[in-house]
Amino acid sequence: MENCITYFLRDESKNSNEYYRCISNFSNEVIEKIEIEANNIIxxxxxxxxxxxxxxLRSREEYELEFLIIGVLWKTYIAKALNADRLSLNLLKLLFNLRTNRNF
Structure with missing residues (x-):
């Protein structure tokens, strides 16, 4: 049954401790880099x-996470956004205006 799951955190280990140690280290590196590189922007x-x-105001960490998410989405979708058709752009503009005016 273990072959049916979408991911397996244990790899060759008995438990997932190594995965969590690795992802924790990676997260700390990302946070440190954001704090150094984007401090003024945030x-x-x-x-x-x-x-x-x-x-x-929310916590600084929330704004740092938001900064990271926006960066990932920008990198992933900017080419599609620049090539969007007029109908899509008008729909996005309408949704933005509804949200901004809180008329939804």
Missing amino acids: ENFINFIKNNSIEE
């Missing part, structure tokens, strides 16, 4: 939110 964004009363 700090400016937090200040913008605070100065314009856009939302109640």
